[in-house]
Amino acid sequence: MLYRIARPADWAAAQHTSFFASPDLAAEGFIHASELSQVLDTARKHYQNSPDAVLLEIDEAALATAQVRVEREWAESRQAYFPHIFAPIPLSAVARSWPFPVDEAGRAALPKDLG
Structure with a gap:
């Protein structure tokens, strides 16, 4: 699984389009994601004062099935x-x-169920 901290507006837009995208995709050509062990450090470095953030758990196999490229x-x-x-x-x-x-x-x- 991969993880992405989403801003509320980006997550809300995804509910209407059925696809999550964020400004980094347009600006850099990819969506930044994290391994589980990297999530808290990513929050600390890039999401300070984000009380309404959402953590997404993304199934990498489902991305492959949808032919969405992932590279580390x-x-x-x-x-x-x-x-x-x-x-x-x-x-x-x-x-x-x-x-x-x-x-x-x-x-x-x-979240508690992520350990």
Whole structure:
């Protein structure tokens, strides 16, 4: 599974279009995603003061079935590989979603059923 922290407006738009897309897709050509172990650090670095954020769990096999390319690419600034999704994400590939409030300091907690 892959994970994406979604801004409320992007998640709301997905409910109408049946595809999740975010500004990074238009700006960089891919949607930034994280492995589960990277989610909290991503929240801290990029989603401070996002009380209405949503955490999406994305089924990588479903993306492959939908012919959506995923590549893990090196992020020099984070010294780690991160999954990049090279097309809008069909909602059929979003296995689960949770409210994911991120406080002013970037602190968040993973949903209990993610451990």
